[in-house]
Amino acid sequence: MGREKVIQMDSYRGETPKRKKRKLKKSVSRFTFATLLLLIVGMVFYISSSSSKLSMIYFEGLNYLTRSDVIKLSNIPENSKMISLDFKKISQNISEHPMVEQVSVKKENRSELVISITEKNVLGCVLQKDGYSYVLSDATLIDQTHFISQQCQGLVIYGLEEEQDTAPLTLFVKAITQMDPIFLNIIKEIRYEPIFGDSNRFSLYTIDGNTIKVNSYTMVDKLKYYQTMVDKVTELHGDLKGIYHLDVGDHFQPYSTSSNELPTTESDTSVE
Structure with a gap:
């Protein structure tokens, strides 16, 4: 075996x-x-493939800025590929504009972009030597150098067209940002009217036909008493219109008794 x-x-x-x-x-x-x-x-x-190209951009929250403004700010090249877009950089570019408070950039579907913008609140406009500028709620002024088209349809500040010193305007704008928004709604026009010894004097023309003289340093506190003064004048004299001096002291001066016409203001004419 x-x-x-x-x-x-x-x-x-x-x-x-x-x-x-x-x-x-x-x-x-x-x-x-x-x-x-x-x-x-x-x-x-x-x-x-064509599906990789940016095919559409949607915009949300635009009131003063235009779509073309945002495109310029974003610096997005033509015929961009979705994969090459830096959303964070696009947001940073748009945020550099003083009108922009917040911005969000996000992708929608495979080839679409959504840009959502929150703009700052606009209090009104100021007429300066080079044209109109927006007055923002954070006391910032925006002029034509930021390629936006100013349409001053609300509150307008006049009298600063030849003023070289920007300090009075800056101080006044900071003051009105602290005012009650409800009170701002009754003001139809503001005029810079400095006098000797007071370079921060402004006149506020109200929709109820009165004029209020104020100083930028004290106006926020003194305007709190305006309605009380109006009520007292109405109680004593009826619907009497005039000038409320709140810049120095606090007293009421009726308009000239020789004419019932109110002072002419530039807001009575159209502003383009």
Whole structure:
């Protein structure tokens, strides 16, 4: 009876796992290579296809800025690819405009962009030497250098067209930002009227036909008493119109008794 071949089990057990590991590594490498190849092919196809291009931009929250203004600010190149857009950088570019308070840029669908903007509150306009400027709620002035079209349809400040010193206007704007918004609604026009010894004197023309003389330093506190003074004058003299002096002291002066006409103000004419 011949001797049968002897197989050493230890050697057998040690080699089989190695072979399996090598086969597994080869399979993983092939799978990884195939996956990367598919991703590369897919990326190339996507980039070369029309679906990768920015096809539409939607704008939200625009009142004073125009869509063309925002496009210029965003610095988005023509025929941009969606994959090349830096949303954070676009937001930063738009935020540099003083009219912008907040901005959000987000992708919608595969090739559309949504730009949402929150603009600062506009209190009115001021007529200066070079034209109209917006007066914002944070006391900022925006002129034509920011390529926005000023349409001054609300409160307008006159009398500063030839004024070289900007300090009186800056101080006054800071003061009106602290005023009650309800009170601002009854003012139809403001005029800068400095006098000797008081370079911060303004006249407020109200929709009820009165004029209020104020000083920028004290106007916020003194205007709190305006309605009380009006009520007292009405109680004593009826619907009598005139000038309320709140710049120095606090007293009422009726308009000239020789004429019932109120002083002519520039808001009676259209402002373009």
